Amino acid sequence: MKTSNKASTRASTGRQGSDQVSELTTNRLSVYLRCLNLLDDAGVRTISSQALAEQFHLNAAQIRKDLAYFGEFGVRGVGYYVRDLKRHLRQILGLDRKLRVAIMGAGNLGLALADYPGFRQEGFEISALFDTLSTKVGERSRGGVPIYDIHDLKKIVRRDSISIAVIAVPAPSAQHVVNLVVAAGIKAVLNFSPGTLEAPPEVKLKSVDLTVSLESLSFFLAQGDGDET
Amino acid sequence: MKTSNKASTRASTGRQGSDQVSELTTNRLSVYLRCLNLLDDAGVRTISSQALAEQFHLNAAQIRKDLAYFGEFGVRGVGYYVRDLKRHLRQILGLDRKLRVAIMGAGNLGLALADYPGFRQEGFEISALFDTLSTKVGERSRGGVPIYDIHDLKKIVRRDSISIAVIAVPAPSAQHVVNLVVAAGIKAVLNFSPGTLEAPPEVKLKSVDLTVSLESLSFFLAQGDGDET
DNA sequence: TTTTGTGAACTAGTTCACAGCT
DNA sequence: AGCTGTGAACTAGTTCACAAAA
Numbered sequence: 001m002k003t004s005n006k007a008s009t010r011a012s013t014g015r016q017g018s019d020q021v022s023e024l025t026t027n028r029l030s031v032y033l034r035c036l037n038l039l040d041d042a043g044v045r046t047i048s049s050q051a052l053a054e055q056f057h058l059n060a061a062q063i064r065k066d067l068a069y070f071g072e073f074g075v076r077g078v079g080y081y082v083r084d085l086k087r088h089l090r091q092i093l094g095l096d097r098k099l100r101v102a103i104m105g106a107g108n109l110g111l112a113l114a115d116y117p118g119f120r121q122e123g124f125e126i127s128a129l130f131d132t133l134s135t136k137v138g139e140r141s142r143g144g145v146p147i148y149d150i151h152d153l154k155k156i157v158r159r160d161s162i163s164i165a166v167i168a169v170p171a172p173s174a175q176h177v178v179n180l181v182v183a184a185g186i187k188a189v190l191n192f193s194p195g196t197l198e199a200p201p202e203v204k205l206k207s208v209d210l211t212v213s214l215e216s217l218s219f220f221l222a223q224g225d226g227d228e229t
Numbered sequence: 230m231k232t233s234n235k236a237s238t239r240a241s242t243g244r245q246g247s248d249q250v251s252e253l254t255t256n257r258l259s260v261y262l263r264c265l266n267l268l269d270d271a272g273v274r275t276i277s278s279q280a281l282a283e284q285f286h287l288n289a290a291q292i293r294k295d296l297a298y299f300g301e302f303g304v305r306g307v308g309y310y311v312r313d314l315k316r317h318l319r320q321i322l323g324l325d326r327k328l329r330v331a332i333m334g335a336g337n338l339g340l341a342l343a344d345y346p347g348f349r350q351e352g353f354e355i356s357a358l359f360d361t362l363s364t365k366v367g368e369r370s371r372g373g374v375p376i377y378d379i380h381d382l383k384k385i386v387r388r389d390s391i392s393i394a395v396i397a398v399p400a401p402s403a404q405h406v407v408n409l410v411v412a413a414g415i416k417a418v419l420n421f422s423p424g425t426l427e428a429p430p431e432v433k434l435k436s437v438d439l440t441v442s443l444e445s446l447s448f449f450l451a452q453g454d455g456d457e458t
Numbered sequence: 459t460t461t462t463g464t465g466a467a468c469t470a471g472t473t474c475a476c477a478g479c480t
Numbered sequence: 481a482g483c484t485g486t487g488a489a490c491t492a493g494t495t496c497a498c499a500a501a502a
Binding site: 117188189190222 | 252255256258259260262263285286321322323324328330337338340341342344345346347348350351353371392393399400416417418419423424425431433435437438439440441442443444445446447448449450451452453454
């Protein structure tokens with residue numbers, strides 16, 4: 001008989017009805033939005049899934065299917081109105097409100113991320129950096145993001161309505177910091193530290209593992225080299 | 230009839246026989262290696278796929294299958310010898326030689342990545358930073374990585390046997406920099422700039438898109454909020 | 459007995475191909 | 481005519497379950 005633990009990993013976040021949309025799809029929505037921004041800036045008014053696919057190396061059917069999860073945004077015989085679709089995507093992705101971000105760890109990486117222009121672009125606001133070092137607390141990043149003591153996390157998160165945390169602390173303290181972040185009521189975490197982190201199921205934890213990325217390139221190189229005759 | 234363009238995206242890197250191993254698998258190898266390092270440091274001599282899976286929230290069958298692409302490293306009735314498997318994985322991932330990395334762009338992000346300790350860990354060496362600004366060229370990162378003029382890229386890549394480039398320049402110049410990197414003979418590129426980049430098929434281009442990652446979290450938050458009763 | 463290595467079954471994700479709308 | 485939205489077909493990836501090895 002089949003074991004019944006099929007839902008063990010994802011667990012029961014499932015309050016919302018739209019449980020089924022995959023992360024691959026939502027990542028692509030983000031990509032589509034970027035493409036639409038470029039098209040809009042270039043003055044393009046309307047675009048077909050076919051044209052969008054060709055221009056950005058995507059698959060037309062996939063674009064249509066991804067969008068179809070959320071509604072019928074296209075016009076048959078015409079395509080999609082760029083502005084309209086942009087607006088819809090921003091709304092679907094929750095970018096129609098200002099989202100405030102805290103960065104945990106005011107080291108090299110944390111400070112770099114705090115001033116990273118790409119984050120501000122689509123309506124994110126880096127509100128705060130947190131660290132433990134008293135030499136850093138009270139200072140600001142070059143771009144002006146204030147550095148707070150991590151003990152004040154809960155307070156500042158409330159005060160500034162911060163909803164996303166970025167983990168940029170050394171690996172050994174990462175789990176502890178995640179725990180603090182979760183305790184402060186944050187429900188979405190982007191982790192840059194290597195290794196496995198635990199978070200309760202109602203918290204979305206997304207990891208960017210730089211070591212894995214580099215080693216994947218190393219593998220590719222190792223394969224290529226081994227066979228050159 | 231089936232269309233014959235099935236190989237169009239991946240194109241013909243395929244000189245090596247082992248074309249079939251997926252990127253998801255190689256990423257996991259990297260994760261396994263990290264787990265084994267921890268176990269080894271903890272003095273564990275031998276581990277079964279079952280135990281490894283439980284300890285790190287993986288699937289035992291998948292571990293075995295991933296490893297099986299590359300050989301029979303286990304001992305039936307026993308499991309895997311930690312040291313042995315570590316050595317094999319390092320060899321498979323090409324980490325048994327020193328890999329030198331260049332970082333393109335000595336801005337906030339580039340400088341942070343240059344001194345990121347996680348990279349040095351598994352045998353990578355950040356050899357050089359490249360920038361165009363004459364105020365930066367000749368200086369060093371805090372950790373001591375020298376900053377060169379991008380015009381000297383080809384020369385330094387040869388001199389230092391650099392095989393991996395990391396793109397940490399602003400989005401508008403990213404494609405140009407990738408072209409330079411490719412022209413310098415580099416075959417593996419880790420890109421941090423948002424948007425699509427072109428590279429010839431013999432070059433492996435891996436992208437970490439911070440905007441997409443954040444927007445994916447935003448989507449998650451938007452879903453949760455919309456339904457709280 | 460324990461645990462690997464692996465075909466078979468299953469699940470997820472992508473692409474095709476076309477009915478139906480404009 | 482042109483293009484979307486979508487079931488059906490296909491492909492990739494994961495998990496099961498067991499024969500074979502130690």
